[in-house]
Structure formats: C-alpha cells, structure tokens
Amino acid sequence: MTEELMLSGCLKNNATAQEALYNRFSPRMLGVCYRFAKNREDAEDMLQEGFIKVFSQMHQYRNEGALEGWIRRIIVHTCINILKKNKKFSDSIDITNAHSIHIREEMIPSIMQAKQVVECIRSLPLGYKTVLNLYAIEGYSHKEIAFMLDIEESTSRSQYTRAKSMLEEVLVRKKIIQKTKKKTNFFGAV
Template sequence: MTEQAIITGCLHNDPSAQRELYNRYSPKMLSVCYRFGQSREDAEDMLQEGFIKVFTQIHTFQNKGAFEGWIRRIIVHTCINFLKKHKKFNESVDLAYANSLHVKEETIPSIMQARQIVECIRLLPIGYRTVLNLYALEGYSHKEIGEMLDIEESTSRSQYTRSKAMLEMILIRKKIIEKPKEDFNWLAALKNK
C-alpha cells in the first residue's frame, strides 16, 4: 500500500489502512518514545497516545514535508506531554554532581553502536535526557525546547551541556569509550534509530 493510499484510507477510517500505517511507522516511533520514557511500559503508553493523535489529526496533514516527519513531531510532543502529565520531567537532578563534571566537546568513535548509546542516554536524569533528545536528536532549538518544557532558554542550554558531560562520564564508566576524540555530532546519527 502506498503512503498516499494509507493516508487516504486513514482519512476514511479504514481499519486496514490504519493497521498498515501503524505497522509501518510504529517501530521507529517506539524507539523515539523509548529514548524519552522511564521504562518500556512508559514508551509503549507514549506510542499508543501518539498514534491515537495521529489517527485523530490525520486530516491536518497537508502533504507539505515528509509524512514520517509529521508523525514524529506528534510523537515527540506526545512524549513531552506524557512526561509533564505524570510529573516525570520535574524529578530532581543531582546538580552538584553535574556541575563537578568537566565538559568536553568530544565524543565516541563512529563505530559505537546506537543501542549502547541509547541505553546510556536512558541512564541520564529525565530532565537532562529530555533536553538532550530534543536538541541533539530531534533538532529543536533551545528556544523551542524552553517553550515546550516551560523553562528558560538558558536552562535548556545548561541542561544540554550538563547532559553531554554526564553522558560522557557514563560512557567512560561503562568502558564504552576510553576518552572522547571527536565532537558530539554522533548524537545526530541516532535520529533514525
């Protein structure tokens, strides 16, 4: 079934088109949810809420840009709303620990597997993880992140800097890397994982 046939079918509430849309895009979108969620169950709940929104809002898709990108934006916003709703974003962060880290604008070798990186990102406190995901992986600006999370732009910047430092320490501690050698652009490679 073509993408346009899926969209048309979903606009007419055709269950086979809805099933096809879900089967085609849910694996990638689950990985997006997994990066934001505290657990697999949270990620699955986010995914379910996100696809309900996709199906109820499909009439707003205007064939401008990629359909997958449109779905991804809905899923990301659903994840953020889920975290806010369940007050998971406001969990405390050990700022003393984060401030004591030396931030290096360096990264891991390109041979690093995406799964290991995602697992290490999931070890970050939820606030750090959320900002890191939104900025480095989803491409939002610090201003947009501030608006989405109801925080100052400067808070988004500092959370991102601290998250990179903490992530680097986790990667070193887990012996995934010995010491970083390049800049943090490797995070962008996770976008489609």
C-alpha cells in the same frame, strides 16, 4: 501499500490503512518513546496516545514534508505532554546541580551499539535526558525546548550542557566512544 494509499485510507478512517501505517512506523516511533520513557510499558502508552493523535489529526498533514517526520513530531510532543503530567518530571527538570546526580550506569548493556547508546541516554536523569533527546536527537532548538517544557531557554542550555558531558563520560567509560578534545562551535558555545 503505498504511502499515498495509506494516507487516503487513514483520512477515510479505514482500519486497514491505519494498521498499515501503524505497522510501518510504530517500531521506530516506539524507539523514540523508549528514549523518553521510564520503561517499555510507559513507552507503549506514549506510543498508543501518540498514534491516536496521529490518526485523529491526519487531516492536518499537508504532504509538505516527510510523513515520518510529521508523525515523529506528534509522538515527541505526546511524550513531552505525558512527562509533564508527572510531578517527578517537573522536579527533575529544575535540577541544576549535576554533581549530586547518580547515573544508573549498571543499566547500560553491551549487546549492540545502538541499543547501548540508547540505554546510556536513558540512564541519565529525567530532565537531562529529555532535553538531550529533544536537542541532540530530535533537533529542536533551545527556544523550542524551553517553550515545550515551560522552562527558561538558559535552563535548557545548561541542562543540555550537563547532560552532554555526563553522557560523554558514560560513553567513554563504557568504551563506546573514545575521549576526544571538546569541540567548540562557531559561536564558541558547546
């Protein structure tokens, strides 16, 4: 089924088209949810809620960008909204002392690199991994992240810096990446 057919079918609330769209995008979207979630079951709950929003807001899709990108944004926002309902999340997002945080590194597999990297990200504390996911992988700016998570922009930046260095450390220890000199960007920031 082509994307156009799926879209027109979904707009008519056609179950076959909806299932086709779901089948096409759900594996990757579950991968997105899994990075935010505590476990697979939570990720599936996020995916479910996200796709319900996708189908119910399908009429808002303007055909201007890639459909996958549009779906992904909805899924990410759904994940964040679900996380925000959790008290642990609001506690975690305010953590400022990185030294006191223990990473469950033993959780990190060594089967395949992609899976390894994802598990490394997931091993980070909740607040850290959320900011890192949003900034480094989903491409949101710190300003956008601050708005999404109801935090200060500076908090988002510091969370990300700590998350990144922590993740780098883990990836090096796991021999997934080699230790390299820290690069600075054009503005001198990390």
